[in-house]
Amino acid sequence: MKLTDAHFQTFIDQGFVVVEDFYPEEKRAAIAAAVRRTLPAWEAIKDDPPDPPLLKDDFPYADQFFNQLIVDWDIIKFVQRILSTEDIHFRYAHNWARYPDPSGIEPKLHIDNGNNSLLPANADNRYGQISTWYFPETVPADQAPMRIIPAPHRMDLDKSQYLTVPAGTIMIFNTHIWHSATLFTGKAGQRYSVTRIYGRADHYWEGVRSYTNRGRDEHLCTFIGTLSAREREIFRFPPAGHEYYTAETLAALEEQYPGWNARGEYNL
Known part of the structure; x- marks a missing residue:
């Protein structure tokens, strides 16, 4: 899907934008199948679940499909527009699978800055890296949907939005806004996410992980x-x-x- 002026304005207004049906169905299905090849579904691991209930795969991927997915020019051009530069660097990518969590411990609200930049956060979009979270499968309310608070509301939990989204949804956000996962309260299933992060090439003080x-x-x-x-x-x-x-x-x-x-x- 082409990211439009309306998507851009939503991002500017609230620090993030959610877009459904981001890829054609054939590509969505290919992403979902590829994630399942490396991060097993709950049914395959339920008798010996991971502790904590999260599995990860990250860049550089053994599956070249995910390395190639980083070079998405629709996303990159959108990031260029947000960050006011043509010179963009890829920062980091990871795939996650969250599973039922019996701990009862709610994930903490946070901003991606302490582990993303040497500088404290500010209100200038150019100083926040741009993180993209793609959900290849449906995310129901009991499977750890992300919680995100629009930028104008800072840490006001009453303004939280929960990403209970259909399969094929992407959320693009500035790493300076408050967000978190939520507790996986369901007894089965998994929540898959495919994340790609970008930033300004001249911001050498930024970065999530070196490659x-x-x-x-x-x-x-x-x-x-x-x-x-x-x-x-x-x-x-x-x-x-x-x-x-x-x-x-x-x-x-x-x-x-x-x-x-x-x-x-x-x-x-």
Whole structure:
């Protein structure tokens, strides 16, 4: 789905926007099936559930399907508009599965800043990273729907909105607004989410988790080798034409990221 001016205005007004049917049904179903391949459904683990009741998979993914899903230009262009720059960096991605939680402990309301930036939060959208949560399956009220408070209301719990949403819904939000999961009170099922986070390239004080230390990771190397020069910039690589690129470094890059110059974009 194309993100519209109306979606943008909603984001500006409340710090987040919820969009149903974000992908065509065929793609939604493919995402749901791919998540289930790596994060089992409740029926498969109910006799030996995880403690705490949460399983995770994160970037760089062994399943290249999820690495490729990060390069979503509809989302990236929306983030560029919000953050007032063409120069966007991917920050982090993860898939989660939440399961029935017998603890009775309600998750804490928080903002994604203490673990996302060296700077305290402020009211300027440019200083909040943009987090996207996609729910490939229906989220009912008893399966830990996210709670989110529109930005003008800060921490006013009476203004909470709960993401009990149909399958295929995405929520895009500024990491400076208050939110949390809720308790998974149901006795069965799971709540899947696919999260991708982006920020301004020039905000070097921001970031959720580093991946510059993963340059030899086989899954990352395979993924980077498939991308265009412009797409690689989103993952912190210098643009084509940068002085770093020489015959020697291009040979080394081809060895590390097979397919590096398959499109001929780095020709000297």
